[in-house]
Amino acid sequence: MSLRYAEKLSYKADVGTVGMPELFDSALDLKCKIEALSQLIKESQHLVVFTGAGISTSCGIPDFRGPKGIWTLQHEGKPMPKIETPFHQARPGLTHMALVQLQRAGILKFIISQNIDGLHLRSGIPRSQLAELHGNCFRETCSSCGKEYFRDFEVETLGCKPTGRRCSDPECGAKLIDTIVDWEEALPPADLKLAEKHSKKADLILCLGTSLQITPACNLPLKAVRAGGKMVIVNLQATPKDKKAELLIRARVDEVMWEVMNKLNQIIPPFVRIDRIRMSYYYYWTKKKSVKWLLRLGSSHGDRAPLPFITSVEVNYPNRPDLKQKLLKKQPFVLRRETMHVKELDVSLTLHFGEGCMCVTANILQSLHFEVPPEQKTEKIDMECVLETVRSRAAAEKQCGEMTVIDVRSLPDTLQGSAVEFAIVTSVVAYTPILVQVPDEIEIPKEIIRKAPIKKASNRARKRPRRF
Known part of the structure; x- marks a missing residue:
């Protein structure tokens, strides 16, 4: 569970800014921004999503830096938050399944995640389309041949240590190690390489529920911006990367994704x-x-x-x-x-x-x-x-x-x-509609979206039919 994960991590005095106030867009601004985001997704050729703890709070898993986050309460000397759902009982939320549908429809090309809760894999995202930069508490890997095992129970260790099990390949049999990255440890090379590749290729990178404070992961979305792509941030708190964003949305991620899926005529599948x-x-x-x-x-x-x-x-x-x-x-x-x-x-x-x-x-x-x-x-x-x-x-x-x-x-x-x-x-x-109180007919103010060029797709990419 997330509390046990936080307790197992090595001590680190500076965990970044915590406890910042939550900000909410007005109904009018939210409506405009959802329209704008939907249009950006329709126009994108290579959409990449970058996720953080904020997409799992609706699944009963506490975040870390929110007003009632684990590190926020630790910093204030308050008791830890109550655990609503252990990781092995948690079910993917609306946003997880919306991303599954976008991936199946060919709209979403890749997911980069900082979460260790395993919900992306459990939701149905293929492992080849996912980089788990900080590991996965349900995944262990062979220290010799590299074979991965996705478990239905939490792996007991942390910090890429032996788990006590061995590779089932009869020609190997080496020790298995966990995949959770501790403070100051290098990110998994294979996942990081894929994440960097897709970040540079992205013409749109959508950051969902992340404070964008943990380095080096938080710098990946900027690679898309430097390459000419656009960055959109959906988060209730301010982030250090806000000035680089083409669009900032201050609302709960599930609310935004429900409306976006409606605009894209995509149905969120049941989990x-x-x-x-x-x-x-x-x-x-x-x-x-x-x-x-x-x-x-x-x-x-x-x-x-x-x-x-x-x-x-x-x-x-x-x-x-x-x-x-x-x-x-x-x-x-x-x-x-x-x-x-x-x-x-x-x-x-x-x-x-x-x-x-x-x-x-x-x-x-x-x-x-x-x-x-x-x-x-x-x-x-x-x-x-x-x-x-x-x-x-x-x-x-x-x-x-x-x-x-x-x-x-x-x-x-x-x-x-x-x-x-x-x-x-x-x-x-099955995911039920989320009612967001917004006006029915409005025009999008021009200032909602800053005019920045979208990275041009290759000729080959432009000729491919887009599926929505």
Whole structure:
């Protein structure tokens, strides 16, 4: 969570200006500026968005420099703000999903983020279209081959230190490290290189919910300005870069993005969260012709990884009322049983979800086979295709709790049994209109936008049709 993140950072006396007053545009100015921003986006050939903590406050995550921000309260000697939502329970907000739609429509080319909350990736932004300059508390990377792992639980360490897990690539197996950058540490080279490339290429860079104080990240938008592009800042507080901005909007980011999406005729998609679990079992026969078996329900990230969204698992046997049901409350959820003269057993698992999920329970009905099945070819499951189908159906029906199989595999040769991986829709969020009280018909005053030339696109770029 953001408080724990702040506590883990090395001590730094100067964290920049904190506690500045929040400024709000008048209804008339806001209407004019939203019209102007929408027009700038329509005219842009290479839109880049630069995000800060202000886009996640509506998701229940405190910011750092606002009037009730973490560092503001620390500076004033006041108690820390209450945590409304831990990071692993947080859901992307309206702005996150608006950016997803702009990216899918081909309007948004790249996102540069200072946030470590993982909400951009969770919202559906491709990793290739995102630079996370300060890291991601759900992402760890291999110290040798560089492979990345995006978890559904918070990585425990900070400062690019070993997490205690290893790379799953059988040809590697090196230690994994977290991706969170501590004070004075260099920004991740690959992300920084992409961020610089797209900043220089941008004809419009849109800064959302950032105070633009943390260096060197805050200087990236200026690269766009120096290259002839325009910078727009949407933030409730003044920033050191305000004088370089083509347009300053003093309003909540969600309000601005809702109106901008309407002007662009773009519909904000619902957020669908899909979590994954792994159910495995193995067995052996005793001399008494009984079968001893173990059932484990755990994370798809490994047996020792936590399942933050499940609180307990209820185990029943639909076809065997004589067998005693069991409630598993401790992770990992493991059940050990011995059954007489049974070669197959149906097991019903009721998963009880915790806070942050929008459904209470989900059910798995699985047949356990206690004999070696004949060899047969199994059809490979296209996991990405299955996940996209599930996501689309959940978005259309606006229902969660659906579960589907995304992987089936045998256990190693030394064990008898199998493992099945499931994907579960645990949240579906549709975004409702935000009412902004503005006049209906007005003309945009010329002074709202300073007359600065937009960076000219290449001939090749000008010939490409724009999609809105």
